[in-house]
Amino acid sequence: MDRIDAMRAFVAVVNEGTFTRAADRLDLSPQLVSKYVSQLEQHLGVRLLNRTTRKLHLTEAGSRYHQRASQVLDDIEDMENQLGDLQTEARGKLRISAPVSFATRHMAPLLTDFQNRHPAVDIDLQLNDRKVDIVEEGFDIALRIGHLKSSSLIARRIAPVRLVMCASPDYLARHGTPRSPEDLQRHRYLRYSYIDMDTTGQEHHWLQANGDQPGADLVSNNGDVLVEAAINGAGIALQPSFLAGQAIREGKLRIVLPEHEPAPMALYAVYAHRQLLASKVRSFIDFLDGYFGEPPYWDRFD
Structure with a gap:
């Protein structure tokens, strides 16, 4: 008995509901499919299916075996597809x-x-x-x-x-450059508010670890809005460098408190x-x- 063929026959019978439909799907005769299932039951020493003239019923052992056998067959198919993909173009x-x-x-x-x-x-x-x-x-x-x-x-x-604390040169000229995290209490702060993003948690923990949290003068769930607000002098923002980097390169924003940056x-x-x-x-x-x-x-x- 080929164990994989027998496993495939059993899973097909369960999925299709009859030996005849399973045989059509596998392009085998119903007799051969029935033989595979019987050999599998003999090999395992348990009954997997209770057969009546109208319907097939899974035993408890059959239900457990079907679940695991389906996973094994899926893994085999995935492995074969992967090996085939090595020789084919991504599509x-x-x-x-x-x-x-x-x-x-x-x-x-x-x-x-x-x-x-x-x-x-x-x-x-x-x-x-x-x-x-x-x-x-x-x-x-x-x-x-x-x-x-x-x-x-x-x-x-x-x-x-990287997360950077940044503000516009104009804002810093008007309000001064903070020298320590505690100085943020005297500045306008632009807070990111989207609660499901890890960035928010990082911002919250950084502020807690570096002094009392400043009050948020502008709150938004979109970092682009906060970066643009910072460019226009609205306050100081803690934002990813992939958002603020271009403005920093162009001189529209300046990094403040670089020695206190959160872990990347x-x-x-x-x-x-x-x-x-x-x-x-x-x-x-x-x-x-x-x-x-x-x-x-x-x-x-x-």
Whole structure:
């Protein structure tokens, strides 16, 4: 008995509901499918199915075996597909979830360069600052920023994400430059408020560790708004350098309290770990590796 063929026959019978439909799906005779299932039961020493003239019923052992056997067969198929993908071009639709501000500022050149190299891949990019459920919502990859907690997902670190305290030269000329975190109490503070993002927690813990939290004169759940407000002299903001970096290079913003910067976070590519990677996913993750540079180009302003 070929154990894999017998396992495949049993799973097909359960999924299809009858030996006849399972045989059609496997392109085998119903007699051979029945023989495979009987041999499997004899090998395992348990009854997997109770057969009647009208319906098949899974035993308790059959139900457990079906669950595990389905997973084993899926893993085998994924492995074979992966090996096949090594010899084929990346193709198909790649669904990506990414944070709004990061994607708006930095994803378009990346996606263009990737598709120039892999023209058979179509991309569906969805922007959302919440943490999407990759499996439930059908995404291949999610880009996330922060300090990731342990989970059942695989995360590939793509680039560091630096947080900088910054304000416009005009604001600092009018209100003075803070020399210590405690000085922030005397300044207008622009706070990021999106509660589900790791950036918010990083900001909160940094402020707690460096003196009393200043009152927020402007609160927004969008970092771009806070950066633009800072450029226009509204106050001081703690924002990722991928948002504030261009304004810092152009002299529109200045970094304050650089010696008190929070520990850097990171940009990660996150994907489901139970499935072996399709060529389109593996190609995109490999393409991301090193794309932004080390340090990333948005940090080249010091």
